[in-house]
Amino acid sequence: MDQFQKLTLLSENLDVEEGDSLINCSPKNKPQPTISYAKLPNGKSMPLLKSMITSVCENNCYYCAFRAGRDCQRASFTPDEMADTFTKLNNKNIAKGLFLSSGIAGSSVRIQDKIIDTAAILRKKLNYQGYMHLKIMPGAEFSQIENLMLYADRVSINLEAPNHERLSRLAPKKDFYDALYLRLSWAAQIRDNLMSFGSKRRKSPSITTQFVVGPSGESDYELLKTSVFLINTFRLARIYFMTFRPVLGTPLAETAPEDPLRGHRLYQSSFLMRDYGFHFEDFAFLPNGNLRLDRDPKQIWAEINLSESPLEINQASRSELLRIPGIGPKRVKLIIEYRQKNLIRTEEDLKKLGIPIEKSGKYLLLNGKRALRQLPLFAF
Numbered sequence: 014m015d016q017f018q019k020l021t022l023l024s025e026n027l028d029v030e031e032g033d034s035l036i037n038c039s040p041k042n043k044p045q046p047t048i049s050y051a052k053l054p055n056g057k058s059m060p061l062l063k064s065m066i067t068s069v070c071e072n073n074c075y076y077c078a079f080r081a082g083r084d085c086q087r088a089s090f091t092p093d094e095m096a097d098t099f100t101k102l103n104n105k106n107i108a109k110g111l112f113l114s115s116g117i118a119g120s121s122v123r124i125q126d127k128i129i130d131t132a133a134i135l136r137k138k139l140n141y142q143g144y145m146h147l148k149i150m151p152g153a154e155f156s157q158i159e160n161l162m163l164y165a166d167r168v169s170i171n172l173e174a175p176n177h178e179r180l181s182r183l184a185p186k187k188d189f190y191d192a193l194y195l196r197l198s199w200a201a202q203i204r205d206n207l208m209s210f211g212s213k214r215r216k217s218p219s220i221t222t223q224f225v226v227g228p229s230g231e232s233d234y235e236l237l238k239t240s241v242f243l244i245n246t247f248r249l250a251r252i253y254f255m256t257f258r259p260v261l262g263t264p265l266a267e268t269a270p271e272d273p274l275r276g277h278r279l280y281q282s283s284f285l286m287r288d289y290g291f292h293f294e295d296f297a298f299l300p301n302g303n304l305r306l307d308r309d310p311k312q313i314w315a316e317i318n319l320s321e322s323p324l325e326i327n328q329a330s331r332s333e334l335l336r337i338p339g340i341g342p343k344r345v346k347l348i349i350e351y352r353q354k355n356l357i358r359t360e361e362d363l364k365k366l367g368i369p370i371e372k373s374g375k376y377l378l379l380n381g382k383r384a385l386r387q388l389p390l391f392a393f
C-alpha cells in the first residue's frame with residue numbers, strides 16, 4: 014500500500030474539527046487522500062491535511078468508524094513516513110497545514126510519542142514553519158503534552174460529552190475526568206507557563222475541544238453550560254460541535270442522525286458568548302433543554318428584549334450594538350467611526366454601513382425614529 018492509499022484510509026472517516034468541505038486532491042489515477050479547508054480568523058481558508066498516525070484502535074467508542082472490532086481496512090504511518098507524505102503535499106501546495114490525530118494502538122503514551130516525533134521531524138529536520146493542529150491522546154503524560162505544545166499551533170483533546178455520565182453512553186473505555194478533563198487542564202497550565210516565561214516559538218498554541226452532539230441524549234443546556242465553564246476556566250479558543258452521523262458496523266448504526274441545524278445553533282450560541290458579550294443566562298431553552306431551531310439565538314434574545322425598547326443607534330454603546338441581529342464586531346466598528354462625524358438618520362445611512370435593515374431594523378431607532386421594516390417570519 015503506498016502513502017496516498019494509506020492517507021485515504023486514514024482520513025476518509027475522520028470526523029474532525031476545522032473546516033467542513035472535504036475534497037479529493039490526488040494526482041490523476043492515484044488513490045485520493047482528502048484535504049479540508051480550514052477557515053482562518055482573517056476570513057481566508059487554508060487547505061489542511063487531516064490524518065491519523067494509525068487507524069488501529071483498542072478503544073471501542075460507540076460512534077467511531079475506527080473502534081476496536083469494527084471490520085474495516087486499517088493503516089499506519091511511522092513518524093518519518095507521515096512527515097515525508099505531508100511534506101510532499103505541502104511542497105505541491107496541496108496541503109498548507111496539518112491536523113494530526115490517531116487511534117490508540119498499544120498505549121496512549123506510545124501513540125502520543127509518535128505524534129510528537131512527527132512534529133519534531135517536520136519542525137526541526139525539515140524546517141516546516143506552517144500550521145499544525147496536534148491531538149493530545151487521552152491519558153498522555155504531562156511531559157508529553159509539554160513537548161507537543163512546543164511544536165503545535167493548536168492542540169486539542171476531545172471531551173466528546175459534557176460530563177462523565179453522558180460520556181459513558183458513548184465511550185465506555187474513556188475516563189472523563191482522568192483521561193480527558195485532567196489533560197485539558199494540563200494543556201491550559203502549560204500554555205500559561207509558555208506565555209509567562211516566554212517561548213522560542215512565535216506564539217503559544219491555542220486549545221480546543223469537541224463534543225459529539227446527539228447520541229448520548231445530552232441537551233443543549235448541558236453542552237453550553239459545560240462550554241462556558243471550559244472557556245472561562247481554560248480559555249479555550251473554541252469548542253467544536255460534531256453533529257452525530259451513524260456509522261455502519263458500530264453500536265449506534267441504527268441511531269438517527271442528529272439535525273445539523275442543532276450543531277449550527279450551538280456554534281452560534283458559543284460564538285455569541287465568546288465574541289459578542291452574551292452570557293449563558295441570555296439564552297432561552299425549550300422545556301427539553303434544547304435551543305430553538307427555527308430562529309437564531311441572537312434573534313430570539315432581541316425579540317424578547319429589544320422589540321418594545323429598540324436601541325438608538327446614534328447612542329448605543331459597543332456592547333449594546335453587538336446585541337442587535339445583523340450587527341457584528343466589524344459593523345460596530347464602522348458605526349462608531351461613522352458616528353464621530355455624522356448622524357445615522359436614514360435607511361440609506363444603514364445601507365452605507367452594510368447593516369441589513371430587514372434583520373436589524375425592528376430593534377433600532379434612527380435619530381429617535383423607528384426603522385420601519387419588520388422581520389421576516391423565520392430568520393435562519
Ligand code: SF4
Nearest residue numbers: 070072074077080116
Ligand atoms: S479512541 Fe475512540 S474515537 Fe478515538 S479512534 Fe479510538 S474508537 Fe475512535
